[in-house]
Amino acid sequence: MNGRSPIPRLRWLARTLRTPRRPQSLTVLVLLAACAGLLLWFASRMDNYGENLTLNLGTDIVGVVITVFVIGPLISRAQEGRVREHTRLDYEWFSAQVYGATSNVKVLDTFSNLFGPQFSERLFRGIKAATGHGARVQILLLDPDSLAVMLRGRELGEHSADIRRDILRNLRTLHRFAQRLDDSSRQFLEVRLCSTTPGVTLYRWDERCLVSFLTVGRLSGEGVQLEVAVRSPLGTFVEQRFDELWQQSRPMERFTHLPVTLVDSAAARRQFTCRFVSLDDCLYVSAPDLVTYLARHRLDELSAYSEALTITQGHQVFVVDDESELHTRLIQHFAEKYDASATAFVELRPPVLITE
Structure with a gap:
């Protein structure tokens, strides 16, 4: 007990307690605690065991206090300014x-x-x-x-x-x-x-x-x-x-997907999540379920809304001609953005605002 002091080990323990706990650190801590308990048990047969234990523990506690509250903060403060x-x-x-x-x-x-x-x-x-x-x-x-x-x-x-x-x-x-x-x-x-x-x-x-x-x-x-x-x-x-x-x-x-709500003339609502591209300040969406829905309704009776759109009024809905040059450009932009193909595009055209 009065041999080599365990201060270095206690200082390592103090550094461990100041850092976020990780599974590896906890495992090492448990092993060290088990070893310490085993050594104390073996040393219990020594003469003046209680006095030696008290002396060593008191010295080590003083070392830990100095390390944690004096030396540790000084080192941390010095490291913060190091580049x-x-x-x-x-x-x-x-x-x-x-x-x-x-x-x-x-x-x-x-x-x-x-x-x-x-x-x-x-x-x-x-x-x-x-x-x-x-x-x-x-x-x-x-x-x-x-x-x-x-x-x-x-x-x-x-x-x-x-x-x-x-x-x-x-x-x-x-x-x-x-x-x-x-x-x-x-x-x-x-x-x-x-x-x-x-x-x-x-x-x-x-x-x-x-x-x-x-x-x-x-x-x-x-x-x-x-x-x-x-x-x-x-x-x-x-x-x-x-x-x-x-x-x-x-x-x-919000860059990859656009939530769109279609409202018909009877105020019936249907929500969609669409992939989309912007081209020449116009917005085009592509979603198979949305195209299927449009095929069963008149486009002039539908209005499109989305919280992501800058204009909150209902947008007009137009299907892009699949034989037009615009359709070819949209396919290229869509493939660049999503690394995927699309066959149909729908334009969401903002309403014409009349100013006095």
């Missing part, structure tokens, strides 16, 4: 950090190779584990239909359509993954779209994050990444930017 540079964004490394996250995961970018075929499965395993721990996962990408896409395309020296296709691929991947999650995990995953260029990128796991800036002529992931604490001045600034954009963004579901 570590990464030459590029290592997607596999970030996915590993996400796997162990227990409180927050955030991604802010125009689009990201993180959701590409090379890294997405590993990331999604990490997200599934993180949501299983109760971590909230927030992903914020650029709206493919926003003017900011064109501006970012000019900065990169590429066509804006290329960026738009990359964002659409990200969204399709994220949508498929969300469908694979169970209900309890899905409630912790949110994907939204912002229409303003963020200027910065953010890849956060718990209280640490990678920060970079959108540069001219190069993707953000190819540049230097600054690893900082979320509570550091730089981390706080980027977090505030993320929160501002998040409040102004729209959910991914």
Whole structure:
């Protein structure tokens, strides 16, 4: 009992208690407690056992108190101001950090190779584990239909359509993954779209994050990444930017699906969930059940309503001629957005507003 002091082990225990508990940590803690109990039992036959036990425990408790309440906060405060540079964004490394996250995961970018075929499965395993721990996962990408896409395309020296296709691929991947999650995990995953260029990128796991800036002529992931604490001045600034954009963004579901309610002349209502595309400031929906419904009704007796439409009055309904050039263009835009085919499109035309 009066041999080697267990202070180092108690200090490790103090660090463990200050961090979120994980199954691995609890297992190690139980094993150490069992070993300590076994050693105390073996040592009970020593002379002056009670005095030795009291002396060692008192010394160790003082060491733990100093470590937890004095040394620990000083080290944490010093680490918060430390900046570590990464030459590029290592997607596999970030996915590993996400796997162990227990409180927050955030991604802010125009689009990201993180959701590409090379890294997405590993990331999604990490997200599934993180949501299983109760971590909230927030992903914020650029709206493919926003003017900011064109501006970012000019900065990169590429066509804006290329960026738009990359964002659409990200969204399709994220949508498929969300469908694979169970209900309890899905409630912790949110994907939204912002229409303003963020200027910065953010890849956060718990209280640490990678920060970079959108540069001219190069993707953000190819540049230097600054690893900082979320509570550091730089981390706080980027977090505030993320929160501002998040409040102004729209959910991914509003970009992929449009709820539509058709009302006939007898005030009978029928609700549909439609895929849709926008072309030349006009809105076109595609849904087999909606087309079937239209075939049994007169179009001039129907009005379309949706909370997602900017004009709340009833929209007129028109079926697009399947032999027109417009129909061919709509097929191309639909395939680009959903990576799927469509055969029929219906235009939702806003009413003509008469002004005095």
